[in-house]
Amino acid sequence: MEYLYESAPRSYEDFASGRVLHNARGTTSFPVRLASELAQRCFHILEQKGAEGPYTLYDPCCGGAYLLTVIGLLHGRRLGRIIGSDIQPDVLQIAGKNLSLLRKEGLEQRAEQIKSLYEQYGKPSHRDALQSAARLKELIAESAVEEAACFQLDITDPKGALDRARGTHIVMTDLPYGDLVSWGGGSEDPVGRFFEQIHPTLDPARSVVAVISDKGQKLKHDRFRRLQHMKIGKRQAAIFEPLGE
Known part of the structure; x- marks a missing residue:
């Protein structure tokens, strides 16, 4: 992967999990350099669409909100709302603590x-x-962040209420790895359900979706157009825009 925005090497030790940011057991920290790179790519795409910030950022599989908090710390002047959700109620306690650092x-x-x-x-x-x-x-x-909050939700559940995520400009998430159990829900196609669920919350003219996963997951959906695709070690990342009805 070629880094366009985080091309110069620098230290990210201030963001180390457990240092100032809180560590959520059973979750993994996300590479800070990659998080910042993807966020800035999303900002650029939105600017090309004519959508100006401050933006709303949403992570529907937030875990301990490490990814959200890092982006909020680095790019808070471009964000107005940061929200996260997760199926596991225990990690949301850590998520709330991390988001409070913004x-x-x-x-x-x-x-x-x-x-x-x-x-x-x-x-x-x-x-x-x-x-x-x-x-x-x-x-x-x-920082322009006025709201940083999290709530419990199974993003693969069609009955899940996503009202708090409506008007989102950027969806960014590191999808659960491995088999269906890793998602915690009962969907046979969790990635597909993820895309289905977030689509109604997005305005095609003013939103973008960045998804990170292991290379074994197929990142595509009929209601989204893939704009960029990157391979980073054992990970892959793709940026999409939602299609209109």
């Missing part, structure tokens, strides 16, 4: 927690985390 108050509260740990144990890792928190605070100084 607000000044939430990040300051997290810094106080880390400071308390450093004063109690004096570990270099806590000192480094405090420094990271200070740098992240600078990142959100110009």
Whole structure:
């Protein structure tokens, strides 16, 4: 994969899971460089469509909201709403904590927690985390994010209510890997159901969908046009635009 926006090497250690951002057990962290690259590709496509920000970003398989939080920290000035959903209620507690870091108050509260740990144990890792928190605070100084929230939903369930996701400009998600059990729902075609469910929430003239998955999943749907496709190690990523009725 050729990086168009994150082409210059740099450190992403401030975003390490468990450092300032909270770690959700059983979930994997998403590569920060790839997250930023995909977000900026989506911004560019929307701008070409004439859709100006701030944008609404939605991840329907958010897990601990690591992906959403990283994008919010790096590109908050271009985002107005960040929302996530997941079928697993336990990870949503972590998701809420991570999304709170997109607000000044939430990040300051997290810094106080880390400071308390450093004063109690004096570990270099806590000192480094405090420094990271200070740098992240600078990142959100110009943020346009007014809402960052998450809710429980099975994106493969046709009865699921997606009212909170209507008006979304960017859907970005790292699809569950492996067999059907990984999705947690009962759909025989979870990827197809994912596309079906998100389509009504999108305006074809003002939205884009970025999907990341393992290479074993077929990323296509009749109601979406694929604009870009990339291979990244064992992963693949594709960017789509929804088609009108």
